[in-house]
Amino acid sequence: MIREQKRSLMKRRIIAIIVSSALIVLLIPVIVLVAYISTTEVFVDVDDTKYLIRYKDGVYAMYSKDGEELPLDGEFGYYVTEAGTLIELDSETGSYEIAAILDTEDNEELGTNSRILMFPKKSKDEIRSLTVYNDTGSFTFHRYNILKDKQDDSYDFSIKGAPFVSYDPDTFSDLYVGAGYTISTRKIQDPIKDENGEFSEYGLVSETRVNDEGEEYTYEPAYYVITDMDGEKFKVIIGDMLVTGGGYYAQYVKVEGKTETKRDAVYVLAPDFIKSVFEPVEYFATPLISYPMTMNTYSTVKNFMFSQRDASDESGYRTVLGFSYVDMDDRENTLNHYNAYEFISSNFKGYIPDGTNIAAMLNSIYTPSYVEVTKLMPTDEDFLKYGLAEEVEGENGEKTVEFMAEYILSYDYEIPEDEESGVESSKIRPWIMISKKNDNGNYYVYSVIYDAESEDSEFLYSYDMIVEVEGHTFDFLEWNKMKWITKNYVSINIAHCESITIESPNYSATFELDNEESSQDKGPSSTNLVVNATDSEGNDISTFPGISFLDKENRVWTITESQITCVSSTGKELSITDAYYAYNKIGSQVRVVPGTITTQSGAVVKVTADRVIITSPSGEETSYIRYGTGHFRKFYTTLITATLENSYEMTPEEESALINDSSRLLLTMTIKNIEGESDVYKFYSIPNASRKAYVTINGNGGFYVLTNRVNKIVSDAQKFFADEIIDPDAKN
Numbered sequence: 001m002i003r004e005q006k007r008s009l010m011k012r013r014i015i016a017i018i019v020s021s022a023l024i025v026l027l028i029p030v031i032v033l034v035a036y037i038s039t040t041e042v043f044v045d046v047d048d049t050k051y052l053i054r055y056k057d058g059v060y061a062m063y064s065k066d067g068e069e070l071p072l073d074g075e076f077g078y079y080v081t082e083a084g085t086l087i088e089l090d091s092e093t094g095s096y097e098i099a100a101i102l103d104t105e106d107n108e109e110l111g112t113n114s115r116i117l118m119f120p121k122k123s124k125d126e127i128r129s130l131t132v133y134n135d136t137g138s139f140t141f142h143r144y145n146i147l148k149d150k151q152d153d154s155y156d157f158s159i160k161g162a163p164f165v166s167y168d169p170d171t172f173s174d175l176y177v178g179a180g181y182t183i184s185t186r187k188i189q190d191p192i193k194d195e196n197g198e199f200s201e202y203g204l205v206s207e208t209r210v211n212d213e214g215e216e217y218t219y220e221p222a223y224y225v226i227t228d229m230d231g232e233k234f235k236v237i238i239g240d241m242l243v244t245g246g247g248y249y250a251q252y253v254k255v256e257g258k259t260e261t262k263r264d265a266v267y268v269l270a271p272d273f274i275k276s277v278f279e280p281v282e283y284f285a286t287p288l289i290s291y292p293m294t295m296n297t298y299s300t301v302k303n304f305m306f307s308q309r310d311a312s313d314e315s316g317y318r319t320v321l322g323f324s325y326v327d328m329d330d331r332e333n334t335l336n337h338y339n340a341y342e343f344i345s346s347n348f349k350g351y352i353p354d355g356t357n358i359a360a361m362l363n364s365i366y367t368p369s370y371v372e373v374t375k376l377m378p379t380d381e382d383f384l385k386y387g388l389a390e391e392v393e394g395e396n397g398e399k400t401v402e403f404m405a406e407y408i409l410s411y412d413y414e415i416p417e418d419e420e421s422g423v424e425s426s427k428i429r430p431w432i433m434i435s436k437k438n439d440n441g442n443y444y445v446y447s448v449i450y451d452a453e454s455e456d457s458e459f460l461y462s463y464d465m466i467v468e469v470e471g472h473t474f475d476f477l478e479w480n481k482m483k484w485i486t487k488n489y490v491s492i493n494i495a496h497c498e499s500i501t502i503e504s505p506n507y508s509a510t511f512e513l514d515n516e517e518s519s520q521d522k523g524p525s526s527t528n529l530v531v532n533a534t535d536s537e538g539n540d541i542s543t544f545p546g547i548s549f550l551d552k553e554n555r556v557w558t559i560t561e562s563q564i565t566c567v568s569s570t571g572k573e574l575s576i577t578d579a580y581y582a583y584n585k586i587g588s589q590v591r592v593v594p595g596t597i598t599t600q601s602g603a604v605v606k607v608t609a610d611r612v613i614i615t616s617p618s619g620e621e622t623s624y625i626r627y628g629t630g631h632f633r634k635f636y637t638t639l640i641t642a643t644l645e646n647s648y649e650m651t652p653e654e655e656s657a658l659i660n661d662s663s664r665l666l667l668t669m670t671i672k673n674i675e676g677e678s679d680v681y682k683f684y685s686i687p688n689a690s691r692k693a694y695v696t697i698n699g700n701g702g703f704y705v706l707t708n709r710v711n712k713i714v715s716d717a718q719k720f721f722a723d724e725i726i727d728p729d730a731k732n
Contacts, residue, residue: 040052040053040054040055041053041094043062043087043096045081045082045085049065049081049082050065051063051064051065051070051081052064052065053089053094053096055094059091059092060089060090060091060092060093060094061089061091062079062087062089062096070087085098086098104116105263105265106252106254106263107119107120109121111183115183115184115185115186116183116184116187116267117181117182117183117184118182118184118236118250118252118263118267119182119234119252121180121181122179122180122181122226122228122234123180124173124176124177124180126180126228126229127176127180127226127227127228127229128142128143128153128227128228128229128231129141129142129143129151129160129226129227130142130157130175130176130179130224130225130226130227131224131225131227132175132179132222132223132224132277132281133220133222133223133224134222134277134278134279134280135220135222135278136279136280136281137280137281139159139160139280139281139376140159140160140161141157141158141159141160141167141172141175141176141284142157142158142160143155143156143157143158144157144158144160144163146158146163146164149163153229157172159281159284159285159376161377161464162285162376162377162463162464162465164461164462164463164464165285165286165288165376165463165464165465166285166286166288167284167285167286168284168285168286171276171279171283171284172284174275174276175276175277175279175284177273178272178273178274178275178276178277179224179226179236179274179276179277180226181273182236182250182252182267182269182273183269183270183273184250184267184268184269185246185247185268185269185270186267186268187265187266187267187268188202188249188265188266188267188268191265191266199239199249199251199266202239202240202249202251202266203219203221203239203240203249204221204237204239204249204250204251204266205221206218206219206220206221207219221237221238221239222237222238222277222278223235223236223237223238223253224236224238224277225255233255234252234255235252235253235254235255235260236250236251236252236253237250237251237252237253237262238250238269238274238277238278239251241271242268245271246268246270246271247268247269247270247271248268248269248271248274249266249267249268250266250267250268250269250274251263251265251266251267252265252267281376281377282372282373282374282375282376282465285373285376285465286373287370287372287373287465287467287469288447288463288465288467289365289368289432289445289447289463289467289469290365290366290430290432290447291413291415291428291430291449293366293413294416297413297414297416298362298363298365298366299325299340299358299359299362299363300325300327300413300414301324301325301362301411301412301413302324302325302411302412302413302414303322303324303344303410303411303412303429304322304323304324304362304409304410304411305319305321305322305345305408305409305410305411306319306320306321306322306407306408306409307319307320307407307408308320308406308407308477309404309405309406309407316404317408319345319347321343321345321347321348321484322343322344322345322348323341323342323343323344323345323348323353323358324341324342324344325340325341326339326340326341326342332523337493337523337524338491339352339353339355339491340353340355340359341353341355341358346700347700348484348485348700349697349698349700350489350679350680350681350697350698350700351484351485351486351489351697351700352485352486352488352489352491353484353485353486354483354484354485354486357476357479357483357484358484361476364473364474364475364476365409365432365473368469368470368473369469369470369472369473370467370468370469370470371440371442371467371468371469371470372467372468373465373466373467373468374386374444374465374466374467374468375465375466376464376465377464377465378446378464378465378466380401382466383401383403383446383466384401386435386444386466387405387406387435387436387438387444388403388404388405388433388435388444388446388466389401389402389403389404389405390402390404392404403433405433405434405435405446406434406435406436407433407434407474407477408431408432408433408434409430409431409432409434410429410430410431410432411429411430412427412428412429412452413427413428413429413430413452414426414427415427415428426451426453427451427452427453428449428450428451428452428460429449429450429451429452429457430447430448430449430450431447431448431449431450432445432446432447433445433446433447433448434474434477437471438468440468440471441471442468442469442470442471443468443469443471443473443474443477444466444467444468444469445466445467445468445469446462446465446466446467447462447463448461448462449461449462480646480647481647481702481703482644482646482647482703485644487643487644487645488640488641488642488643489642489643489644489681489695489697490639490640490642490671490681491640492640492671492673493524493526494513494526494529494633494636495515495518495520495524495525495526495529496524496673496674496675497513497636497671497672497673497674498512498513498672498673498674498676499511499512499513499670499671499672500513500639500669500670500671500672501668501669501670502667502668502669502713502714502717503667503668503669504666504667504668504714505665505666507535507536507537507714507717507718508535508536509533509534509535509536509717509718509720509721510533510534510535511531511532511533511632511635512531512532512533513529513530513531514529514530514531514532515528515529515530515674517530517545527545528545529543529545529629529632530542530543530544530545530629531543531628531629531632533632533720533721535717535718535721537721539721540623541623541625541628541720541721542622542623542624542625542628543624543625543628543629543631543632544612544624544628544629545560545561545629546558546559546560546561547559547612547624549599549600549603549605550599550600551597551598551599551600552598552599552600553569554568554569554600555567555568555569555574556569557597557605559605559607559612559626561590561626561627561628561629561630562588562589562590562591562626563590563591564576564579564591564592564593564607576593578593578594578595579591579592579593580592580593582608582609583609584609584610584626584627584723585609585610585627585723585724585725586627586630586631586723586724586725586726587725588627588630590609590626590627592607592608592609593607601617602616602617603615603616603617607626608626609626610625610626610627610723611623611624611625611626612624612626625723631720631723631726632720634716634720634726634727634728635716635717635719635720635726637728638712638713638716638726638728639669639671639713641728641729642705642709642712642713643705643709644695644703644704644705645692645703645704645705645706646703646704647702647703647704648686648692648694648701648702648703648704649702650694650701655694655701658684658686658687658694659682659684659694659696659701661684664684664685664686664687665682665683665684666683666684666685666693666707666710666711667681667682667683667710667713667714668680668681668682668683669681669682669683669713679697679698680697680698680699681695681696681697682695682696683695683705683710684696685707686704689704690707691706691707691708692704692705692706692707693705693706693707693709693710708731708732709731711732712730712731712732715732716728
């Protein structure tokens with residue numbers, strides 16, 4: 001019983017606790033709501049928008065009806081409403097005052113965070129032109145049709161006066177966005193005026209100022225003018241920077257025809273938005289010194305000429321070198337089959353261009369390392385200042401400025417057709433004028449473009465900019481002559497060689513090459529080369545690729561450099577029982593027969609390891625070297641592996657004295673090709689340099705070879721006639 005009573009009492013207590021808990025839970029929202037209402041005040045703005053002043057987290061703050069806290073003015077700590085009203089709120093007590101009610105005038109607009117735009121925002125698509133005036137000068141971006149040479153609203157922007165100049169899209173974007181979106185960080189309340197009613201206090205008018213050195217100068221504020229697609233103009237004057245660095249003072253000018261009216265207000269524009277207005281036009285221009293080529297075509301230039309200033313030359317310039325790219329179709333199976341370039345300047349005639357270095361040089365022009373655009377649309381004074389021109393006095397005493405750069409590069413370039421962009425194929429001739437090195441080790445460059453297809457190279461256009469280029473881009477301007485040529489000074493394919501003559505004081509030899517029996521259908525070939533050689537010591541030797549003849553029994557004998565075969569009249573190969581193998585003088589194993597073989601014509605053929613000797617019925621003897629072609633190829637290898645060691649500079653007078661001294665001439669070698677052209681190589685001993693021999697090719701010098709290599713050419717020629725082993729790699 002007692003147990004049951006206890007259970008009943010416990011049950012009632014539990015129920016009471018549950019009920020009490022439920023009542024407490026129900027009361028919590030009521031308490032919170034009462035507290036919320038007691039700490040919230042409603043503020044109605046000028047545009048009837050309601051805002052809440054609420055106590056939260058121990059402080060009072062201002063909120064939108066959606067519960068979002070309003071932004072604070074960064075400078076004074078005011079809350080800013082959508083209408084731009086500034087509210088000064090005490091965070092401890094919740095009391096507030098209206099600090100200011102922003103109101104717009106004229107064509108002002110309210111932007112984000114209730115900041116005032118000086119005029120309605122102008123996007124890029126709405127702008128026809130943008131002109132900037134600052135202490136570096138003035139410039140204009142306008143919409144321009146280059147093909148029709150006129151303004152055209154349907155085209156993109158170009159720099160006025162320099163339509164072919166590209167500009168950086170990012171820097172131009174900074175300019176037109178900042179100029180077209182004049183959202184101010186603040187509008188000055190009751191700005192100070194001077195005695196003329198102007199805002200000179202803020203640097204918004206012209207005035208005389210004193211610089212840090214105490215010198216007077218005329219200060220002119222920067223300004224810009226936007227013309228929109230409807231022809232309406234919007235002008236903004238940019239004054240001094242705030243002492244805090246937080247922006248620039250600015251003033252709007254209303255433009256109506258030729259009448260300008262300054263708005264009686266001063267704004268502050270953020271520095272990041274407006275800084276581009278203070279930049280020179282060069283800041284926006286993309287540097288360019290040559291026509292934009294492609295990776296596939298930059299190396300295919302024709303008629304490349306490189307000249308340097310030289311007062312001793314009548315023209316004022318001397319040719320450093322000239323070369324031209326040779327299309328594969330034009331050089332396939334020719335002397336220049338493997339040479340992509342050929343020299344066209346006389347001072348390098350006979351030498352072989354170094355295609356790798358030439359391509360590297362052209363690549364440096366195609367992809368130069370720019371410092372900056374130094375001057376866009378330069379004047380005569382600019383050309384003089386940057387070492388690209390000189391002042392010349394005429395016969396009547398009148399002075400004119402003429403282009404006179406330290407270096408000039410020119411070449412012909414074929415612009416490939418591009419159907420997609422509508423570009424037609426054409427040939428242009430860029431002229432690249434380069435100054436001497438400046439104090440920074442760089443160069444100033446100016447370029448113009450001519451029509452390479454017109455007879456008088458008609459001027460087409462220029463990029464109209466002086467560009468500073470990093471010095472290493474033009475390292476080739478100071479290259480040693482050796483950089484332009486290959487070290488191997490003989491490169492003619494043996495299949496294209498017609499004759500070789502060598503003449504030294506004590507020995508001479510001539511080699512006549514006959515390749516008529518070698519098929520050239522698949523490229524240069526010397527398979528059936530025949531060499532007829534004579535020398536000053538009375539040797540007369542001919543090589544042969546092989547001979548065949550009939551003997552008196554109608555058997556066909558075939559003799560090659562290494563084999564002998566005999567075939568019956570029925571076509572069956574016969575065994576030559578007395579044939580045997582022997583080694584010839586150059587160490588090759590060949591097949592020989594004892595005795596002689598008599599041909600149907602009565603000639604007698606004798607076959608040894610070294611010679612095939614044919615004696616005619618009349619007693620005339622013809623001797624062939626069995627290993628002659630291979631032997632001669634060894635000698636030829638000596639020639640094509642010979643190399644120039646380095647350049648050897650002499651004055652014209654010194655060179656003339658050397659080459660006209662017959663006692664100094666070591667060797668003259670003439671190589672004639674199948675096209676009838678000859679290259680003449682002459683080697684001279686250099687005074688006080690016994691190991692060096694000065695070389696000229698077709699009269700062009702400037703290099704030396706090792707004397708022992710010159711001697712080896714003579715020595716190996718003598719070894720050919722003496723049936724001695726020739727080692728092209730040996731020093732002697």
